[in-house]
Amino acid sequence: MLDMLKVETKKELILDLEKRVNDKILERTNYELLKKLIEKADTLDEAINIKILGTHYKKTGFHFDPRLEKLSDTIKYFSKNNKLSFITDLNKLHHKLIIGDNYPALLNLLVEYKGAIDIIYIDPPYGKDNMGEFADTNYENAITRDNLLSMLKYRLILAKQLLSEEGIIFCSIDDRNQAYVKCLFDDIFEEKNFIASVPRKTGAGNAAARNDAKLRKPFDYLLIYKKSNTVLKKKIVGRKEYKYEDSLGRYDLAQFQATGSDSTRSDRPNLYYPVYLSSDGKLYTEPQPDTIKTILPKKVHGEDGRWMWKKEKFNQDANLYIEYNDGFLYRKIYYDENEDQNVYQVEEAWLADGKYRNSEGTTQLTEIMNSEKVLFNNPKPVDLMKWCINLHPNKNAVVLDFFAGSGSTGQSVLELNREDNGKRQFILCTSDEVTDTTPNGIPYDVTVKRLKRIMTGKCYDNTSNFEWLKKNEPYGDNLDVLEIKDVANFEVTPGKTPFDVIDETLYGVDKFKTIQEKINWVCNNFEKNQKEVEA
Template sequence: MERNELQSLQELKEEEKIKILDRTNNGILEKENADFLIKLIDNAENKTEVLKISALGMTYKRTGFHFDVRLEKNEGQTIRYLKKNENLSFDQGGITHKLIIGDNYPALLNLLINYKNKIKVIYIDPPYGKDHLGAFAQTNYNNAITRDNLLSMLYPRLILARQLLKDDGVIFCSIDDRNQAYVKCLFDEVFGEGNFVSTLIWRKIEENSSSGGTMKITKNFRKDHEFIICYAKNYDLFLTNKFLELPNFENEYKNLDNDPRGEFKAGSISMKGNKNSLKYYEIETPSGKKYSRVWRITKEEFQALDDDNRIYYGKNKDSVPQIKIFINEERPVTPTSFFENLGSSFSAGEYLNKIFKNDKGESIFSNPKPVDLIKRICETSTNTNQNDIILDFFAGSGTTGHAVLELNKQDGGNRQFILVTNNEITDSNPNGIALDVTSKRLKRIMSGECYDESKDFKWLEKNTPYGDSLEVSEIQSIASSDHSVFEKIDEKLYGKDFENIHDKIEWICKEFELTCRKIEGE
């Protein structure tokens, strides 16, 4: 094993050992068991072994919930890498978005090479229906004990997803009420229960829907909602997002201190929290009174506002500091956890048909999510930095990409999307979903025409193409013993451009995981 590859393996070992120690400190693992796991990790020979050993500590002791982890098996025989699809890619200038076609497990491993700690938002809509999980993750709803296959499919992918997120990043996962409790327990272990943000409720039946949309009737209740679980990588850092900073305004607009900028509202910038918070510090008022607590903004942000006379200390200059919001200013809005009037799967299907000139009412993709729903998620998570990267590794019809394009158009942002989808063949998509739906949808809404240069689809009647460029790549396999791998892997797809083959060989040996996909026990 090359020196750089050893270094990469050692970094993963140290990361997983820290997680085990955290579980021990939180009372999840006994110290003896943790010491044994750490010893095994120290002697692991590759990254897959490290993840499998670390997974032995995932027993959900606090909830009594347990599943037998079945990880992707790595026999060290195959390298999975990205190869550009020149026929599906197109360059129109602007932002270059990405679509990866293939199994999302090796796709995530490949993304880690260039995007570790760089993704701001991840949205996933995993195939949680019993008929849509595939061979590896087939869920048996008649089995009231476990959903091992669904959870095992998600577990290693969430481990990789967490590594991709920025420190202030966030992940959203759509899930139905049948699986919500189980999947939330899985997220608690991977991301930490302390990083749980909220369970959002999406009312998927529109108020003006005469058809009932995708409403499911049961013997007892009309099911017209789904859940979206939300977790931060680091909850304290996630709180710095401006949309979570809406103060509580008690007064009407008045000029309380004769500010030359005019009337303002004064809003609270203090919040609940403990002394361990990153935003716990002391503020001294002009009169000398001191307040120590957790604030909604950092000490540096407070000082900048104070220097700009944007902090109000009350009539006598000794009250708890408040932020000034002037009458002509927009103020951030804290989103509600209840999402409604954002479309339904039914309306999303109708909208998709307009892009694909489908006048027969036939569905070309089952249960797509509406663009407005995903746009709301992206908007509330990226409004402090409109150059963020959004990832969806269960991309399906490509709604997340569509939502990012629409949001950029709306606010002038420069967000980039990365989509990953397999190319599952269905009766409606004989060439596979990626080729018949995802890539064609993106091509049409971005360029105004399909790959065959046709432009006769209804979406164009009321919409203008978004522009930008799309880089499409596919997951390819090659034997690890095949030296042509150093020629076949295009480093430019990973943001590299080596001047000599020696540097490229060293890079490949360091970065590429051996990802021969096989289900344990088969």
């Protein structure tokens, strides 16, 4: 799509291939051929398709057959739905809901948001067996694993370009596909940028009624990756305390015996030795005439442990920095004015609390929509999205969800802003999928109505008799609803050309003063980008 970004993007694709050569995944001769093809590619889509050929995971043995993208002669662009968009206060934040295929949506977002998205959350369709009709119709009626990985690969390549250098991306995935999708993320975001795979308890779990040997699987997983320079948010829960003081200054005590992994004698034999306490309170590694106690590093169950220091360092520094107290040895940790004196809460990579379960997401959506019908299967709970977003330190973050579904991510952004006075903005992308309970499509029957109700306190028909409003105040803010439209790149009918129908103000650009400026901008930013999945 983006002529303006094409040269830069080609360089990024070639750099990714070069890394594969260095990692001995791609042969140098194949790299040179692919590099030439990418440089000669007419469009960004063609360049991405060529790069895909060099990413088949030969190093790990992981392989899938990609469904290559095809091009047509139309340009995809944003068109504002003024009937569904709303303003509560021009001085408040503007959020976006994009309706249509998320692939052209991501391409269009690159015009304004390349390198500017701080947080991405996605919950892609897992497969027919797991998601029923939703997954069956969501991706060309063919959610095989190859289709899932192909669909994600193209979109993750674009998502990486949208992420800021401090950005972070989350992906919910089930246990059947977690291993495959993690390999895909390792390929695109690099394994060194992997942060965690967090289990989430989704519910009670199901076992086959006729097969007691089957294990219940009440979990899915949350993959977390950073772009490059991400620093996770740290919650301050107190200040370091220095309870003791000697001639060297104030200090606190920490165990001298090692804990955690690699903390046994067998792990580090040279760090296991007896310590002898003399009658004058001094410590030695050799017996003394006035030894009154021998101290050995022992684990809770009697296994031999180990100390933190080698014997040589102990002999040199022990009587300055090691203290004996009630049968144990402690290191003195002295106050340093140049060190961060805050105590931080460490987040656990484990989401078992009931507020993170799918049932909570269903309850939240039901209270907002006032519907007895199941309008959307397995909506993610707002608290799960808040947990993700809260890991990023920027309270003014731009948050993108390009499998937005029922809109839980949008609500989580609004709630967090209210809780901590943040100014986060959300961008939601959701496909125009029709189901039995959403005849107008999920975005029109669920997503936009949910956002309208929680942001303004009213439905589009001005009614306000829904359960959520009895316990909550509307969040305010403004919403731009954008739809994906297309125009032939050869269209010349006055008023219908690409220069007429594409609105630059929807891309963060002021209205152009001359038609020539508009023509130049369109030509520099748009090219044909229609794609379809190969049968």
